[in-house]
Amino acid sequence: xxxxxxxxxxxxxxxxxxxxxxxxxxxxxxxxxxxxxxxxxxxxxxxxxxxxxxxxxxxxxxxxxxxxxxxxxxxxxxxxxxxxxxxxxxxxxxxxxx
Numbered sequence: 001x002x003x004x005x006x007x008x009x010x011x012x013x014x015x016x017x018x019x020x021x022x023x024x025x026x027x028x029x030x031x032x033x034x035x036x037x038x039x040x041x042x043x044x045x046x047x048x049x050x051x052x053x054x055x056x057x058x059x060x061x062x063x064x065x066x067x068x069x070x071x072x073x074x075x076x077x078x079x080x081x082x083x084x085x086x087x088x089x090x091x092x093x094x095x096x097x098x
Contacts, residue, residue, distance in 0.1 A: 006048040006058065013044060 017037040024033055051061045 003048060003052070006044075010041070010044050014041070017041075 017040070021030060021033045021037065024030055047058055047061055047065075050056075051058045054061065056064075
C-alpha cells in the first residue's frame, strides 16, 4: 500500500512540476527548473526504494536523511570561517533575525 501511495505522489509531483516549468516567466529559468525537478524526482524515487531495502517506513527514512543532513550542515558551519560572522551579525542587527 505504501508503494502505491509513493507512486501516486510521484505522479502528482511530475504533473505539477511540468506545469510550473511551462508557466515559468522566462525561458532562461527553464533549464534550472528542470534541473531542480530532476533532483527532486531522484529524491522522490530513492526514498521508497531505500525504505523497501532497509525495511524502514518512508517516514523513518525521511527523518534519518533530514537528521544526517542537519548534522552535516552543523559540521560545515563549525568548520567555516564565516561561522563567527553569523553570531556577530546577529548581535549587531537583532531585528533581522534568522
